[in-house]
Amino acid sequence: MIPSTMKAMVLTGHGGVDALKYQDMPVPEPAPGQVLVQVTATAKNNTDRKAREGLYPTRKGEMQSFQMGGKPTLIFPRIQGADIAGRVVAVGEGVHESRIGERGLLDFNIYTDDRRDINLTPDYYGHGADGGYAEYVVLPSDQFYHIPNPELSDAELASMGMCSYQTAMHMLTSANIQAGERVLVTGASGGVGTALIQLCRIIGAVPYALSQQDKAVPLLALGAEAVLDRTDMDSFVDRVKEATGGQPMTAVMDLVGGEMTDRFIDIMIFDMNARSTYPRLSIAGASGGNISEILWTRIYLYQVQIFGVSHGTREEAEQLMAWIRGGQLKPVLHGAFRLSDLHHAEEYFVNRGSNYLGKIVIVPDSQWQEHGKPYALIDE
Numbered sequence: 001m002i003p004s005t006m007k008a009m010v011l012t013g014h015g016g017v018d019a020l021k022y023q024d025m026p027v028p029e030p031a032p033g034q035v036l037v038q039v040t041a042t043a044k045n046n047t048d049r050k051a052r053e054g055l056y057p058t059r060k061g062e063m064q065s066f067q068m069g070g071k072p073t074l075i076f077p078r079i080q081g082a083d084i085a086g087r088v089v090a091v092g093e094g095v096h097e098s099r100i101g102e103r104g105l106l107d108f109n110i111y112t113d114d115r116r117d118i119n120l121t122p123d124y125y126g127h128g129a130d131g132g133y134a135e136y137v138v139l140p141s142d143q144f145y146h147i148p149n150p151e152l153s154d155a156e157l158a159s160m161g162m163c164s165y166q167t168a169m170h171m172l173t174s175a176n177i178q179a180g181e182r183v184l185v186t187g188a189s190g191g192v193g194t195a196l197i198q199l200c201r202i203i204g205a206v207p208y209a210l211s212q213q214d215k216a217v218p219l220l221a222l223g224a225e226a227v228l229d230r231t232d233m234d235s236f237v238d239r240v241k242e243a244t245g246g247q248p249m250t251a252v253m254d255l256v257g258g259e260m261t262d263r264f265i266d267i268m269i270f271d272m273n274a275r276s277t278y279p280r281l282s283i284a285g286a287s288g289g290n291i292s293e294i295l296w297t298r299i300y301l302y303q304v305q306i307f308g309v310s311h312g313t314r315e316e317a318e319q320l321m322a323w324i325r326g327g328q329l330k331p332v333l334h335g336a337f338r339l340s341d342l343h344h345a346e347e348y349f350v351n352r353g354s355n356y357l358g359k360i361v362i363v364p365d366s367q368w369q370e371h372g373k374p375y376a377l378i379d380e
């Protein structure tokens, strides 16, 4: 029996965590082509916080969120939460009833056309339409992928959500990363970084992690060839040479930006005679600062190719879902919070300790015992 109201965490405007209100909302009804999903877990992304705080300027001094299609799509009130795992409980017109009961994971994009190989106006569930910080959500049926794998809990499945994994994949495909290439992954312990390390190994590339030394053991276990400490950037080139046997890094998958960008170029160009391809920098995040100073002469004389990356394509989501089903990708789940405790989760996320790796997930209170409690970060 589907209720008429549900608990949801509603974003009421740009601002701090106080802008998030836990309240009753109507359960949405699936339109033609949609499924109604009972949410069991939704992974937290840095993107939620940045959208809430309006930290996606495309000109200096702006405070805004995504509007690549020409107009703002983050309309308040909005339910955030992009990486949704759950079960289909009802279907809209045109969707076969056999889908009811399916456990699945969302391809989080709001696509504006049917193209499978390009996504020019990135937007997503939890931003341009309601997302998973609620008990129920309506989603396009073709973007809610059936992932039956019994070895994966719902919380683990949510932790493999597309916001991190598809972005990571698109960083690699944009830069045309090939087997055998040496790839520096920055922000390596985060959601996108841990996805990048795994994806490099799947395609046969060799990932080097830039992180903090106390995260070295789990990053090596995840597949990193070596872990470089980001707290000592003065000796960075020497440490890269040591790790690679003197070879330049083929490419950099960057989530950090800021003052480090110039160092990332250094490690690709220090010996151009040793290279057989152009240096390539994919950038999808700027956790270390949104402004970098770079000499353009360095970029064009060394022919550094720079790829800006937001989200990815239908094709990439489909491939990733196949790898999840096939067991090639593993969850990196740090822990879970109750939906009603999202304010606390947001603070925990920003002030995370040195043991943090991968993702945290948010579980509706009504699903907590089964799907959240085994991963609880707070003693109850």
Ligand SMILES: NC(=O)c1ccc[n+]([C@@H]2O[C@H](COP(=O)([O-])OP(=O)(O)OC[C@H]3O[C@@H](n4cnc5c(N)ncnc54)[C@H](OP(=O)(O)O)[C@@H]3O)[C@@H](O)[C@H]2O)c1
Pocket: 045, 046, 047, 050, 163, 164, 167, 186, 187, 188, 189, 190, 191, 192, 193, 210, 211, 212, 215, 230, 255, 256, 284, 285, 286, 287, 288, 289, 309, 310, 311, 358
């Ligand atoms: N373009 C897109 O489509 C897209 C999609 C998803 C995310 N993003 C962005 O990509 C970035 C990473 O996302 P995420 O979800 O992986 O975030 P995350 O889980 O918060 O991880 C970010 C990681 O960056 C490192 N870091 C944080 N502050 C830093 C600093 N000041 N200097 C250097 N390193 C720092 C930390 O890793 P270590 O401790 O291991 O160094 C941290 O774990 C974020 O900026 C996010 O907004 C973009």
